[in-house]
Amino acid sequence: MGFWEQLASNLVFGILLGSVYGLATMGLSLIFGVLRIVNVGHGAFLMIGAYAAFWLFTLFGLSPIASIFMALAVGLALGFITFYSVIKRLIGAPELSTLLATFGIGLFIEELAKLVWGPDYRGYSWDTPYISLGISAISFSKIYALLASIVIAFLLFMWFKKTKLGMAVRAVVEDKEGAMVCGIDVTRIYALSFALGIALTVASGVLITLFVPVGINPYMGGEYTLKAFVIAVLGGLTSPWGAFYAGFIFGLLENGSYTLLGLIPDVEPFSLTRFIAFTTLLIILLIKPTGLLGGEEM
């Protein structure tokens, strides 16, 4: 396989991976955008989604595509529960309190998952057709993941722009007092936004298993939390749409740079890809400190 073929194939896989990264970050950005809370326990919710896909498939043979809807429902419920039990008390609290609280929630969920499901690395085999690309191949499950994340992002976008509730959320972001004066129940909007953010994160956990159906374990979320933070910052932190685009950029950089780095003799290209991805982030932030879509809030 020639250089260009390899680059092209890696860029294609980069786009596919990026779509999953994008959706996995939208929840984080949404919660920060509305509540100004950094959800450090992000990865734990994502892990719940991955397990949901695994269990629904293994126990009931449910297609992971259908699991996305289940995950959204589970995520909403989980989000409301977490909001009313913990987060509600932390609105307007100093950053350290919210960081500690969300960190604690994350740990709690991970350890609970380990207690209930055990520390095994799980996975499922959902056989889908594949498209042959000469020497490599793309399985349909990855394409489904791409489509699903675009559809979910689009629906969310429409919800924010067109529905009353969506507008109420935007109103709260823009001017909390003003929204209150207009009779919007700010706490309810907070609860809803938080739950939506969690639902997106849990759903993206399902998408991750569409991309990689193995290695599902209670601590799998950590890696994605780190990447999600980077992608969120890249996208402007408060903007879910920015996060979605930034996910694609990150995926492309991570996979695409591999081929280019492979041209340098005596380096381990894979270890450098992350370096390149993070360096690009720094450069973008130097040029545009507010992130790609920074300032352009919901």
Next chain:
Amino acid sequence: MRWILLLSILVVALFAGCAQQAEKPKATPAETPAETPAQTPAEKPKPEVVTVVIGAPLSLSGKYAKEGQMSLWGVKAAEKWINEIYGGIKVGNKVYKIEVKYYDDESKKENIPSLVERLITSDKANFLLAPYSSGLTLAGAPIADKYGVIYMSHGGASDRIFEQGYQYVVQTLSPASKYQTAFLDMVKELDPDAKKVAMIYEDNEFAKAVFAGAREHAEKLGLEVVFDKTYPKNPTDLTPILSEMAAKEPDVVIGGGHFADGQLLAQQMAELKINVKAISILVAPALPSFYEALGTKAEGIAAPAQWEIGAAYSPDAAKELGIDWFGPTQDEFLKLFKQFAGSDKQPSYHAAEAAAAILAYAKAIEKAESIDSDAVRNAMNDLDFMTFFGRWKIDPETGKQIGHDMVVIQWQGGEKKIIWPPSAATSKPYYPIPTWEEKDQGKLAVPE
């Protein structure tokens, strides 16, 4: 009301904490003999029962939780065998009983030095078990060595641990450099035409040591290493590196690192339809969850293992080699293991190697007739014996394990079989393995 409730919970928790603190020194009487009059028959002189504390940082949470839990069960089984079935280690008028004191290291390197120090200074551990993995083992080694306490590696295979000049670090499992050598020997023997080897592995202490050893061995066997690249920790997507590897058209692939990446490697080779004659992946395929996760895609995939249920180590095998046997037989170990792990659990090699480390301590104390660190360390230099885990003999200079041998396992028809070396094998090797397309159609790697 709420505040009162909260306050009272806090007060109770505080008291509980204090009570535990107060109890701690009492709970670990390291050197003080404990009286157990009920156990001693009246006619014999009452032996003095001395508790030997073995301190262990174990990964009970975090990314090595799986291996850590297995280690703990193995340790418990060995402890029970020594104290109850063997009746303690009898030296002169003393009976040494083992007590393992452990803390959860959360699978984090940065926790190890302080835990090791705490085990030595405040828990008065006489001996130490190193934590799981090479990285964590390395983190604690200088502390143990500084205090002159023996630090037995049961999950740290990297050769580099034993190249630092430590006096008190010894090893129970085979060193990393030996992990993939048996597999390469097998390929060489089965197929003289297989020439091209690809190596694709995680960028970590352990895997690097494994593949440095593998490269050396491959070249010695006259094989050509056509691809030798690493991927970073916790990869999400191996497609780029795998497509580059596929372009080199290797005959066999050896690779891996730990659990998640090992599963990912097999899964993505299947997705990209990269067909080779044989695959050996570190760690991941050695556990049943590998087959559960990958299904028939796992067929034919091999892995090196320190130990496997069915490995032919027995008192008779020891006699044949002219060495001592020590510890429970495999069946006895399985029974003991299940008492702690539950009857539905099977030990992985992590449990066996941890148990063997404890047994080696007992054997060495018996030989040294003392629990003095230097005496036991010296006694270890002359030990050559066999447990259910295999042979135990260290290089006196470095403490590196040289007696123990690896086995190669392969998934055949949903079962894990030992295929190499022939003396320990429970099945013939299946070679070359079915292609991914054949496996999709349900072909299994079961030899006739």
